[in-house]
Structure formats: C-alpha cells, structure tokens
Amino acid sequence: MGTTLAGHGNDAAAVGLVRRTLDLLYLGAGYTAGVFLVAIFAIMMIMSIGRQFALNIPAGDDFASWCMAAMAFLGLAHTFKRGEMIRVGLLLEKLHGRTKQVAEIVALGIATAFILYFTRHAVQMTYDSWRFNDVAQGVVALPLWIPQLRFAGGLVILSIALIDELVSVIRGNRPSYEKGSPDETPDEFIERISQGGGG
Amino acid sequence: MANLGMIELSFILLGVMILFLASGVWIAVSLGLVGFVAMALTTSLPLGTVLATTTWSASASWTLAALPLFIWMGEILFRTKLSEEMFRGLSPWVQWLPGRLTHVNVIGCGIFAAVSGSSAATCATIGKIALPELDKRGYDKGLSLGSLAGSGTLGLLIPPSIPMVVYAVTANVSVLQVFLGGFLPGVLVMALYSGYIIIWSVLNPKKIPPRDPPIPFRQKLRESARLAPCLLLILAVFFSLVLGFATATECAAWGVTGALLLAWWSGTLTRKNFLESIMSATRLTCMIMLILAGAAYTTAAMAYTGIPAALATWVQGQELTPGMLALYLSIMYIILGCLIDGISMIVLTAVIVLPMVRQAGLDLVWFGVYLIIHVEMAQITPPVGFNLFVLQNMSGRDTFTVARAAFPFFVLLLAAVFIITEYPQIVLFLPKLAFPD
Amino acid sequence: QTKWNLPAAYPADNPHSENLVAFAKDVEAATSGKLVITVHPGASLFKAPDIKRAVMTGQTQMGEVLLSIHENEDPVFGIDVVPFLATSFPEAMKLYQASKPAIAKKLDAQGVKLLFAVPWAPQGVYVNKPLATIEDMKGLKWRAYNVGTARIGELVGAQSVTIQAAELPQALATGVVNSFMSSGGTGYDSKAWESLKYFYDVQAWIPKDYTFVNKAAFEALDKPTQEAILKAAATAETRGWKAWEEKANWYIDQLKAKGMTVEPPSPALKAGFQKVGEQLTADWLKKAGADGQALVEAYKKM
Ligand code: NA
Ligand code: NA
Helix, strand or coil: CHHHHCCCHHHHHHHHHHHHHHHHHHHHHHHHHHHHHHHHHHHHHHHHHHHHHCCCCCCHHHHHHHHHHHHHHHCHHHHHHCCCCCCCCCCHHHCCHHHHHHHHHHHHHHHHHHHHHHHHHHHHHHHHHHHCCCECCCCCCCECHHHHHHHHHHHHHHHHHHHHHHHHHHCCCCCCCCCCCCCCCHHHHHHHHHCCCCC | CCCCCHHHHHHHHHHHHHHHHHCCCCHHHHHHHHHHHHHHHHCCCCHHHHHHHHHHHHHCCCHHHHHHHHHHHHHHHHCCCHHHHHHHHHHHHCCCCCCCCHHHHHHHHHHHHCCCCCHHHHHHHHHHHHHHHHHHHCCCHHHHHHHHHHHHCHHHHCCCCHHHHHHHHHHCCCHHHHHHHHHHHHHHHHHHHHHHHHHHHHHCHHHCCCCCCCCCHHHHHHHHHHHHHHHHHHHHHHHHHHCCCCCCCHHHHHHHHHHHHHHHHCCCCCHHHHHHHHHHHHHHHHHHHHHHHHHHHHHHHHHHHCHHHHHHHHHHHHCCCHHHHHHHHHHHHHHHHHHCCHHHHHHHHHHHHHHHHHHCCCCHHHHHHHHHHHHHHHHCCCCCCHHHHHHHHHHCCCHHHHHHHHHHHHHHHHHHHHHHHHCCHHHHHHHHHHCCC | CEEEEEECCCCCCCHHHHHHHHHHHHHHHHCCCCEEEEEECCCCCCCHHHHHHHHHCCCCCEEEEEHHHHCCCCHHHHHHHCCCCCCCHHHHHHHHHHHHHHHHHHHHHCCEEEEEEEECCCEEEEECCCCCCHHHHCCCEEECCCHHHHHHHHHHCCEEECCCHHHHHHHHHCCCCCEEEEEHHHHHHCCHHHCCCEEECCCCCCCEEEEEEEHHHHHCCCHHHHHHHHHHHHHHHHHHHHHHHHHHHHHHHHHHHCCCEEECCCHHHHHHHHHHHHHHHHHHHHHHHHHHHHHHHHHHHC
16 A cells, blocks of 8 residues: 555655554454463363362453453454454445445445444443442452453554455455455465354 | 335335345345344444444354354365275275266265355365266266256255254254254265166166276275274264263364374475465354345345345234245245355345244244355355366366256255255254254 | 333243333323333343443443342442342332432433343242251352342452353353352252252342433423323332242242252351352442442431
C-alpha cells in the first residue's frame, strides 16, 4: 500500500511503520487469543484431574468462561484480516473491477459502522461495570470490568482493522481478506477449506 | 409495536437480512444489523446497551468453552498420519463386500467422525489417502467421490460435532444429550451408505475392480492394530465422561489431551504443527463466536418485537402435525443449505424456528439431530457445499460433477430424515437411556 | 398504551414465573389495558446475572431475579442466604420485613424501585450417605456455587467441586459430585433421587426472588397506573408466599415418593450445622459492618 506514496521518503517510512505496527497489533491480539485457548484447556484439565486429588479451582467455571470471551474477541481482527470471517460471496464473486471495488466499499462501510457502534457500547458497558463496581457472582468476586476489558479491547482492535481495510480498499487496493489468491496450491486450499467448522 | 403490524415487520426484517447477506456483509454483522433494525423499529430502549450486554453474556459461557477445544482437537488430528493408518487398517476387512474398498470411505469417515467435529475435515482427512488409492486400483470415480462427500458429513452427526455444540447452546439444551442423540442416526446413515454401495456394485459389477491379493489373517490383524490409537482416543474421551472424571464440557479438554498424545506418539507433534493448530482453532472459533454473538443480540431483539411468540401461536392455530412442520422446515433448510454454511443456517433460523418447534411439541434434542442432518446435506449441495469444495480440489473435477456424484448420498440423507421422523426413538433412545424422565 | 418487558430467569412453569404472569394480568386489568407487561421467562430475554443491570440501565423496565446472586456486590443482598439465620417461612418473612428498607434503599440508589419479593423452598442437603453428625460430611464432593456454599464446604471439611447448574444432573449421575445444598424444588427438577438417596431438610436458608422496576420508567407513569402496579405487587407477594409454603411441602412429598430418605437433621447434626451457621453469620457481619449488625439485631427483636 506504500506504492501510492513512493518517492516521498519520510512519508513512506512513516506509513511503513504504521503498517507494521497495525499488523503487529492484529497478530499480537490473535496470539493472545491463542494463549486464552490454551488457558481454557489448562483450566478444564486441572479441574477434571484436580477433583481426584481434592484440588479445586475456585470459580474455575467463571475463569474458563472469561477466557472464552477473551479468546473470541481478541482474535477477531486477526481472523478478519486472514479472510476467515465468513460471508455470502455468491454475488460479489461475479463482479469485477470498479463495480467490485464499490461493492466491497459498501460492505466494508456497513460492517465498519456497525462494529464501531458495537465497540462504543462495549467500552461503555465495561466502563459502567467499573463505575457501578459490578462484581462476579460466583465464589470469586472478581470485578467484572477486568474480563470485560478484553471483550471491549478485542472489538477496539477489530474496529481499527476494519477502518484500516476500508481506507486501503478506497485507495484501490485488493482487500486483504480476499481468499483464493492465484498462488494458492491445491494443498493449501484443501487445508483452508477443511478447517471450516461450519463444514 | 407502535404502528407497525407484526407481518409487515417480519417482512421488513427478512428483506433487511437478505439485502445485507447478498451485499456481502459478513454474516455476523448482518445478523446484528437485523437485531438493530428490529429493536429500532419497535422500542425506544437503549439498543447499544442491549447489544453489549447480550453479546458479552453469550460469549462468557462455560458450555461454549467446549467449542474451541473440539475444534482444536480436530486441528491436531488433521496434522497427524491418522488417515493413512485408517486406510491400511480397514482395507483388508472390506474386500469381500460388494463395493470393496469403497466401504473404507464410509467406515473410515465414521470412525474419524468420532474424533472430529467437522465435516470438511473428515472428508479431507480420509480423502487425502483413500481417493488416490481407489483411483490407482480403478474404482469408479463417481462412486468414490460421492461416497466420500457423503461420508465426510458424518463428522457432524457422530459426536463430537461443532454444529451440535452451536445448536445446543442456541436452543439451550444439553450438549451431551444432542451428542448422544446423534450416535444411532450416525450408524443408520453409515448403514444406508454401505447398503447403497452394495446394491450399486451388484448392479454394476464391471465397475468394481477385483480384490487386492489376499493377505494372511495375522498380517491383517497387524495392519488393523494401526487403528488402535484412534479407537483408544474415542474410548478415553467416552470413559472420562462415564467414569466421572469429566463433565460433558471438560471431556472436550480430554479430547485435546488425547489428540496431543496421539500426535506425539505418531511423531507429528512438531512445534510448527502445534502452533498452527492453536492459531487455526482460534481463528475458526472467533469466526463462529462473532456469529453467535450476533445471533444472541438478534434473539433478544426478537423477544422485544414479539415475533417469535406470535409465530409460535400461529403454528398452534394452524394445528400442524409435527410431521407436517418437519416437512415444511425440511424444504426450507434444503434451500438454505444450498446457499449458506451449516452454522449460519442453524443460528439464522433458530430465533424463529425454535419457538414453533417447541409449540408443535417436537423434542428439542430430536430436532437438533434432525437439523444436523440437514446441515450434512448442505455440505454436499451446490453451489455452496464445503465437502464439494474439498473434493473439487482433490480430484480436479468441477463442483457440479462432484455434486452429481454426491447426489445419491444426498437422497440417502433425506431418507435418514424421513426414518428418524417416523421413528424418533432412533434419536431419543440413547439420551433417554442416559437421562431417564 | 404502554408496553413493558419483564425478563425472568426461571422456566415458564416455575411458580415464580406463573406468579409474574398473574401479576402482569392484574396490572393490565387494573389499568384497563393502558399498561401491558410481557413476561419473558426462562432467561429468554436476559440471563439471570444480567437482569438487575438491565433494569438499572433501562434495557428493560422491570425484572425479577434471585437477589442473593448479587451478594458479592453488597452483603445486604445476601442477607437471606446467611445460613441458619431464618429457617422457616415465618422467620423468612420477618427477615424480609427487617431487611426490606435497607435493600430498597440500596436498590433505589441504583435507580431501581423494589416492588415485591417471593421466597423459594428452604435449602437442605442432598447427599449419597446418611449423616449422623457434621463430621460425616468430611471428604464429601460438595458442589460449591457461591461464597456461602464454598465456605460451608470448607468449614465441614468437604471437597469443594465447581459444577455449573446445567451440568449438575450429569455430574450427579457420574459421581463428579455426591452432595450439594439446594431447595426441594431444585432437587426435584434435577431428579436428584436417581443418584443421591438422602435429603436432610436442614432449612439452612430461604432465598427470595425480587421483582423490581426502573425508577425513571415508574415515575413517568401517571398516578393511577403507579398505584395499580403497587397494588398488584402487594397481591402478588401474598400469593407467592402462600404458593411456596404449599409447594415446599409438595416437593418434600415428591422426593419421598421417589424413594429418597427425607429426614430432619438429627440433634447432633443440627448442632453441627448451628455451629457452622454461627461462623457464617459472623463472616457475614464482618463484611456487612455496623449496618448489617443493626439489621440482624432488628430481625432478632421481631
Ligand atoms: Na464428529
Ligand atoms: Na450446500
């Protein structure tokens, strides 16, 4: 995407830095989501095995639930960028060139607007939990804003990714979430498709 | 609903949904927007606050935490040598059956389905070995492609199953009961498939190549020992549950442990495979979870509009028999299944369909299994069918050729739907055995 | 015509939900259809933990919830789950009267107006073996789902196990847990008799569902409508208490009919629980401070 700015040495360097920072943000949040997946696994195994040895994780069910929410939302931007957020592509695949670009901008615009609205209220809810001193109801009275921060944070990062993408597509770039690049081998394709859990 | 009739509102919402889906807006976002429009048209309540509350509450869920673990388990197994071992272990035993090695597709997928929750993964895992082996021996291309496409869908019906977890959470029924409910219908579908293969082979004897050279019984056994790790994994997960080591949710974690051990034992648990399996599972979970979050919000929004309750009352007024309702829903799901993926199909319709189903007196566990068989059909109907995509790439044939090959198996799935509607105890026997009431 | 929503956490056929539907009908009749309240039972609109917050923030005008699930937020919400403080319906009523002003005040500060409260059946112990004394509870796999039950488990030397309510029947069947504390109703609903043979009717506490309304929404109504709500609320409260006194006995009879051994605790066991109760009351008083102290004293004087 630096192509349009090529020649403006300093600007290009700055844009490159922003690009790298953003990509790192999505990827980092995605890896963090992966860590939460492993955490769910660890909590459940400890709860299950621990029971045989009179070892209990107080509110282990709550902690697993919070890890679930954290992984679900922190990984969103990464998932979106990798093109694994599904949609009905039947019509879009028929379009080409300028029409295609406009259609992509419309779809991205709608998604960006909705996710921004969603994010704004998720942040508000988290702030309210802190303001009202809302606490968990189980055995461990953890303040709820702590787990909710990952939920809201994941949405903030997704919002950034969407705006980033929208700007890029408006500038005429190919959407980064678009799949089936010409250099994909059949093996890669099968691997990608077979990971679809809906299928 | 100030000055807007229930019927007008329903059509507006349906229109909004189709418009957004058709313009390529992501499914999760389309769902959320439908909820947003529904609430905006009917209430003056704080929409955004409801959006945040319901999505948070739906995501921070213990029961749902089984979902990423089942997905992860599948991702680990996909990277093992399980499929190769499955083929070599099973093939000596089916040589005498009309259709011979084609049955490996059915049985292999059936066994792999008991450790994998996804249809495309089952299809791809078994297919990557079975398809070239069958080709080499000169088996009929149509039959091997079709049986593989059809059998792959067993991944959804035989537990564990990702769409079953999604359904159970959406319908608020026990995941364990839906899992148990899918088991016998899974065996039924396998029997239907194998039965069809036998009849087809008897009718087309020239299209089935001669049997492989026989091998001594002892060697057969030795080859089949390769199946042991997979069977052990199935048993381990089962017994962790039955012996009280794990709850229904926790047994997903045991599945991951088993899959990791299996991968380690077979030498495929490399650092790279391990990390890739985590990240793949994470992305897939995120995709599903955002759809579920959108659905949770739409469900609440619909509760405000009163449409689901009104529809349920309407169904009651029509005095539809459960069988008729099942028939209408079948037609709707088959059409939907051509166009969208299984999980979206479940959550997009749940808000409207579940109250009707409840009202008509259908058992929700039974309905879950009924719905999952439709999701299976959706995997092999064009234009959007994940098993078709997998096989299209493996075989180099186009989607519609694969779909035509899979058509008999689509019909067999329809037959299975008919059979479980006529004899619901096939579904309900195991859940009722485990949870009598 | 005004349309209101009333999310409730329990299934449509639960006596609490039935009482709410009757309450909504009363209001509609008294206002000649000017105020229509739709009850959303079975957590179909909001889940139990979210209902109070939903009313506070105006996502719904009314709501009903087992208020003690919010005891971590403020000890006063948990006064009816302090073990052995009020162990019969008359005592529970007294405790309700004594604590009502404090609870109403706390809710009021959150923008919520308390309408009425209806009890559940008293809590007893479900267990897989006879209990002669409290020492027999040592080593039991005890379901701990809130601060109170976790503390009881700790004090009697049982092994606390974390199990979600939805997984309780399966956990009982496979022996993941072999004892838990709940009302006759929960045991009946989860078919406890299939795995556990003993129910000790220790009547540890009587929790209550509270029905409340968003204050601003309430104040926006005209006076006659407000009065209609308050009147219907009073009726619903009386109706609910009466229904549950009958229902509590019905549940106990059902458990017996299903072959469970249903017994009051022996004097020795009771003494043991009393001691646990004193400790837990002391715990609660420590959290609740001087206000809590005053509440308990007022209750004991009644
Ligand atoms: Na499966
Ligand atoms: Na399809």
